[in-house]
Amino acid sequence: MKIAVLSGKGGTGKTTVSTNLAYMMNINYVDLDVEEPNGHIFLKPQIESVKDVVIPTPKIDSEKCTLCGTCVNTCQFNALVNTGKKILVFEDLCHGCGACTLACPVGAITEYDRKIGDMSIGTFDKAKFYSGKMLLNEPMAGPIITDIKKSLPKDEDFIVDCSPGTSCNVVKALDGADYALMVTEPSKFGLHDLKLAVELVRELNIPLGIVINRANEYDHLIEGFAKEENVDIIGKIPFSKEAAKMYSEGRLLIENDEIREMFEMIKISVLDVVKEGNHAISNS
Amino acid sequence: MRILLSAQGDNKESLVDQRFGRAAYYVIYDDQTNEYSSVENQGKLENSGAGVKASQFVLEQGVDCVITGSLGPKSFMIIQDAGLKGYKNFEGTVEEIIEAFKNNKLVELTNAGAEQKLRGRR
Amino acid sequence: MQLVILSGKGGTGKTTIVSCFAYLADPSSIKVDCDVDASNLHLMFNGKDIEEQAFTGSKKAIIDPNKCINCGLCSDVCRFDAIDKRESYYEVNELRCEGCNACRVVCPADAITLEEEDSGKKILTVLEDDSYLSRASLYPGADGSGKLISEIRKVSLELNKEKNKLIIIDGSPGIGCPVMSSITGVEYGLLVTEPTQSGFEDFIRAYELTKHFRVKSFVAINKYDLNYEMSEKIEEYCNEEGIKVIGKIPYDSVVNKSNFESKPLVMYNESIAGNEIKKMWDLLKIEMGV
Known part of the structure; x- marks a missing residue:
């Protein structure tokens, strides 16, 4: 099972969702946001080897x-x-x-x-950690993404942290995913970019669900779109200054019980869809 | 001697272009015949490596020197390796620049990096 | 004069700041949205699109099934796993194809061609204050944004033939090819960061890049009061490197409202972050001499 986490817009909390979910579900994590890999900050893995790409x-x-x-x-x-x-x-x-x-x-x-870059392999808690990093002044992320994907053990479960946007690097990261978790935030920017990302995932025929990060009184903006497009909103991470602070300190949000519960629900929804097969596609 | 200039248009009255790789045209002046000709830059539309493609195109024109605003590091290396000389233009028409060139008023482009700096401060 | 606003990491508030600058700047200034993967600036202003042009990006290989002799050589040499076997011919997987030409070189039957793909639109928008915004919209999954960025920047340079206007560029995120295209030849840069571990790391990468391209850079720390310790660390780094921290923007819940209503933050008089951005803009203008 490969769960890809993506966001049309940068900085919506893609890495927050990926790392917290990986830690909670105790499954392997791979950081394919090779221009700005940040997963290590939150998962604090023990790096066992670094390979050249x-x-x-x-x-x-x-x-x-x-x-x-x-x-x-x-x-x-x-x-x-x-x-x-x-x-x-x-x-x-x-x-x-x-x-x-x-x-x-x-x-x-x-x-x-x-x-052109390197790949770090390590462990966190009980799962494996993979992360790619592109060298500065190298213009191409694609080969690094492809290389890392090739080195992942087959038949193991992964959370895949993609790069933001809808570029071909995202397509490369999404290739072969069983589920796409779209992280967005309740703003017109968030919605605009979410639309593009949903369009891309639909084109690739991957089942999808939306998580609203920094949820607040403007959530209806995203909810209206989700209803129209027949996509499930499978989680909301409420905005709080405390969460922002935890994030800035490189801590996992699931330390907080309330947020942990939210992630439990996200997990159940994802597993439901992946196990049932591609029922989300027929909805579209 | 054949002299190539990066230009915004295709004749001697055209304004010269400060850019090399993404310039629209190259105007070529032949000092033996005193004639001008022009070619459309085949590199400007490239997805990647426009400067390199343009440099290759320029080499194929069989010229002895290049007059432009600045050369990127790659173009500089190519032009130098091929044994061509590069000169810095100023703002004006192709004809004006050629006149200045004949009177030895143009500075030779010697270092790609420094030229980029100049461009940045214009 | 060109000013680019950059942030290594997404979501640091870059567009919030750019939209404020765009609002505060003289209407003669030209705006360029180089964040083409998530082109957002136009959502903040009521504008009218006056020009639209298709943009062709990368090339893709196409195999003519009638000419294909099913030898499989193309699939063998493709290093991007982009050629799949079908029953009696081979087919290119467009999403994986890099348009590299290797398959065409080896094809003995001349069955392969490279064709340009439509990857998006270049758009010129006129905003409420009659100023221009050059932007683009890429189709999902499309690439080639480095070239696209040069092209939309070219539009802005053509509008500034007399070279007397200020061009404000919303830079692309990351450190790859698109960013390089959005900062080449630019005089001034504002790096927007936030006091988080990831924000700091990405800021350093983006700063290195501006140094490489000889862009004179300033720094804005957004939401600096969320983590004082980290903000100090960033400031220390800037002092050592000799970069000026030109603004420290406090956390402000009015940002949510401004995002929702899609109006530049400086329009809200009660916004403490907006006021800081206003101050920062005045300082920047002095630094740039405009």
């Missing part, structure tokens, strides 16, 4: 290279240039696809592993 990057053998320029024309990301004297490779534009290597007519291209 690499992508294959071309290296040109100038002895063999005939400067024909086929590689330059093949590359869709403009990572290669023919100066007439040699082929220059701009690593930070390379997606590691291998097209240039395949295209080179004289076999002058080999590939080496270039580090």
Whole structure:
């Protein structure tokens, strides 16, 4: 079972929901918000190993290279240039696809592993913790997300903390999820971004439910939309200065009994849907 | 000698462009024939690596030097590696810049980073 | 003159601050919403969209099932697992395809083409005070936002040919390609952070990036009174790095109301956070010399 936690808008409490739920359900947690991974702050895992995430990057053998320029024309990301004297490779534009290597007519291209980020693996409480982190000035999060997903043990349960928004990085993280938990907040911004996120999840045919974070007297904004779209609101985490303070100190909110109860309900609703199969899809 | 300028339009009356990779046109001046020609920049619409694509395109035009506002680090490296010289333009038309170039009034672009700084403070 | 407002982390109140600046700034100023994944600024103002243009982003491979000879070479070389086997041909999984060309290089039957995909719209909006807002709306799951950001910034630069106007940019969150596109060539930056562990860590990453791009940066600590200890830590860091903390915004429940009613916070006279943002804007104007 893979539960993806996402939010159209950043800062709505996606990581709060992911980490608290993972801790309470005692299931593995994976942080795929690789640009800003924050799950470690709340779960305080014991990191057992840190692995490099690499992508294959071309290296040109100038002895063999005939400067024909086929590689330059093949590359869709403009990572290669023919100066007439040699082929220059701009690593930070390379997606590691291998097209240039395949295209080179004289076999002058080999590939080496270039580090673009790292993956930490550890444990918290009784479950496993995975987290990816992109190196600064590296523009591509995609390969890190894919790499981490490949290293996750098959047939184990996971909470997947996605990056905010609805970009292709979110799609990569969502790929293969059994349930999408949408975290939002009661504001027009929250609603606007929630709509986009719901549209994306629907397109991918993943069952979904909404959690309203920082719930207050304006919840009806989200409730109206949920009703129209026939999506269940499976939890509300009330706004309190105390919760905000706990968060700022890197503490889990389930230390508070009232909030813990809320998370118990979220858990039951998620498990209901996942066990029953895809009944949420037929609702849509 | 063939001289290439980044420009906002396609003729000698056009204003020059401070940008290199995302400039709309390149106007080329040939000092042997005293003629101007122009090409549309094939790099400006690229999703990633516009400067690199534009640089490759410029190299294919068979020119000896480039006059523009500033070169990014990648473009600078490419232009230098290909043995082309880069000169800094100022605001004006293609013709005015060429005139200044003939009178040795243009400064050679030597360091990509410093040029970016200049651009940032304009 | 360009000013970009950034926050490494989402939800630190960046858009709240940008909307206040947009409200306070001279109507000649141009606004750019580079937060294209969650373009929100226009929700705060009554505006009218005057221009809309489709935007093509990344390329995707397409296999012609009639030409496909079912050899499977494309699927073997694809490093993104984006090619699935069907009964008598192969098919591209659009969501996974990076548009890299590797499959086309190896296809012996010439059955593969790369085609550009529509990924969203560029929109130019005129706000109530007759000022311009350049923004975009991406289709869900679409990408290519780095290029899109250069394009919507280009719209703002074209509106400022005389270079005498202030351009206010709502930066993209994170530290990836879109952020880089939203700060390249910008003179001034305001980094919005909050006194949380994650806020602090993300702020440092965003700050490093502005340093790399030589953007002169200032810092605003939002909700600074939720965790004094952490706020002090952030201030200490800023002192060491020589960055000016230009505003400390208190926690204020009026923010909820302003979000709900989608009106800039500075319109609420009773808002203590709004008043601090007003002060901060005045200071910033002095720093930028506008």
